[in-house]
Amino acid sequence: MKKEVASYILLFLLSTALITLRIKVRAIAEGPVLISTKILEIYQGLKQQSTKTVRSIVEAGKILEENKLLKTKLLELKQIDMINQKLRRENLQLSRLLGLKERLKNIVIPAEVTGWVGEYWEKRFKLNRGKKDGVKEGMAVIGSNGIVGQIRYVYENYSVAISNTDPEFSIHVEDFRSKVKGVAKGTGERMKVDYVPPGMDVKVGDLFVSTGIGGIFPPGVYVGRVARVERSIEEKFLDIELIPTDRIENNRIVLIVGERPVGKTKKKAKRKR
Amino acid sequence: MAKRRRRQKENGNSNFAQSLGIFLFFLLVRMLLLIFSENLASKYLDIMGVFVAFMALRTNTKGIPLLLWAWLGGLTEDLFNGAILGVNALSKITIAEGLNILERKIEVGNTIVQMFLAIAVFAADVLMKYAIATAFLEETVSGNLLLSTITIKVASNTLLFLISCAIMR
Missing domain, CATH: 2.40.10.340 (Rod shape-determining protein MreC, domain 1)
Known part of the structure; x- marks a missing residue:
């Protein structure tokens, strides 16, 4: 019990000293501010990074979806292009045949x-x-x-x-x-x-x-x-x-x-x- | 005699490990809250206050170890807040000593009793910080502001205390 009271008094005096000495010792006054600012900066950075990561993941998902749609569209267009090329070749062949027929x-x-x-x-x-x-x-x-x-x-x-x-x-x-x-x-x-x-x-x-x-x-x-x-x-x-x-x-x-x-x-x- | 001393030492080591684990848990909560809401972490919640109440009321920690953990918790809170070093430390050790005295007089095993004691602890913490601000820092706080601060802090800290009790049975 006595030890407990003595410990309390010691810690009380220590805390009081920290509060009163902040005027004379700059480190005591500025230390907490610097540390808390630094901690906040780190966490703000982490928060921004995690937000960016989440956004990238969401965007990546959207991009993948868009990519899938574009691939399907590209396939359709390729098929149309193939048909067009075939028609063009046929047209050329028919023109030649027509020329030949006339000759x-x-x-x-x-x-x-x-x-x-x-x-x-x-x-x-x-x-x-x-x-x-x-x-x-x-x-x-x-x-x-x-x-x-x-x-x-x-x-x-x-x-x-x-x-x-x-x-x-x-x-x-x-x-x-x-x-x-x-x-x-x-x-x-x-x-x-x-x-x-x-x-x-x-x-x-x-x-x-x-x-x-x-x-x-x-x-x-x-x-x-x-x-x-x-x-x-x-x-x-x-x-x-x-x-x-x-x-x-x-x-x-x-x-x-x-x-x-x-x-x-x-x-x-x-x-x- | 030697066996008793060895047993006491082992108990002491396991108690220290448990206390350290609880301190780290509350520190993690403090850090996580900082990411999601700075306001919530600094203005409406006193995580280290909840830590001290938890240590005193829910674990076997009492006497000098409780005072030391309370002092450490108070200093940690001062560093996270960027406040004046020693303010939270002073209030926390006073609360811890108060709880030490109270535990010798009444039975605090009942959860309801613990909850009411926790409410009293959180209210006392706010009042003590107000007293330190007035005495050492020559700051004046209006009665309305003091009352609203006590209400919000007591409510939110008590909720966190109950959640911690549920998690760490």
Whole structure:
């Protein structure tokens, strides 16, 4: 009890001394103010930081949501762009076909490629024109960038064409630059030109066009570009590989071209008079 | 004799650890309140006053240890407030000594009794600070302001005291 009272008196005097000495000792007067200000500054800083962090988290959530929406929108726009590009290409192809149609003096029947028949490697395509439209077996099929095939089977409302890379396809061709002639045949993936003697002037990059010999294919239409030329002493002819300038699978609309009968032309001339 | 002394020392150490833990708890509350509301922490609540009342009424701390914890609590409150060093320390040790005397005379185990004693402690604390302000600092405080301060502080501190009792049973 005595110790307790003595401790109380001691602490009382100490506290009183602190209160009264603040006038004389600056540290006692200013210390608490400085410490409390510092503590407040630290906590204000922490508060601001935590507020910023919370705000960033909320904003990040909003940004993620917005990002998701924008990605969906971007996907939609990409799809629209793809459709537009496809339409643009088709438009270009149709313009070329229209130009070709006007140039050719043959029968020209526009047709749509509606699908393929047979196995995938057979490269046979279905066209939506048949006997009733005037399509005949053997007629040429031309795309926007050159010859793409030949009519093989004709039915009432549709026909089947073989592709220019089909092994059963063949066409008389000539080098547009050097006028070297040969016969181009399908090899499955590309084409090759046969019957060109070894000494002939054929280079990689040369363009081969149809000659019109036989009257099946119109003359001067692109067939393919030389990808490889090999000269061999043992072989009788040059080994020339062509990359077709166009393929039937790249076209939705093609032209079926056939020879115009002689009689029809005369009748047209009479009508004009 | 040696065993008794050893037991006393162990009890003393565990009491110190418990008291330190309680002090740190109230200090943490003081610091957290500072982040969320500076006003609440300084003007309407006397966290260290609640600490002293809790130590005296809810734990086994009495005598000199209680005085020392009260003095430490008072100084801590002065530093956090940026007030005059020693004002809170003086009021807290006086309250602690008052409680020491009271505990020898009456039974303070009952929670209701503790609550009323806590109310008295908080009111006495405000009055003591008013007395120190008048005596040492030559400040004058109006009667209305004093009354409203006592009311608010007593109410808020008592609430905090009860919450602390509930948390730290």
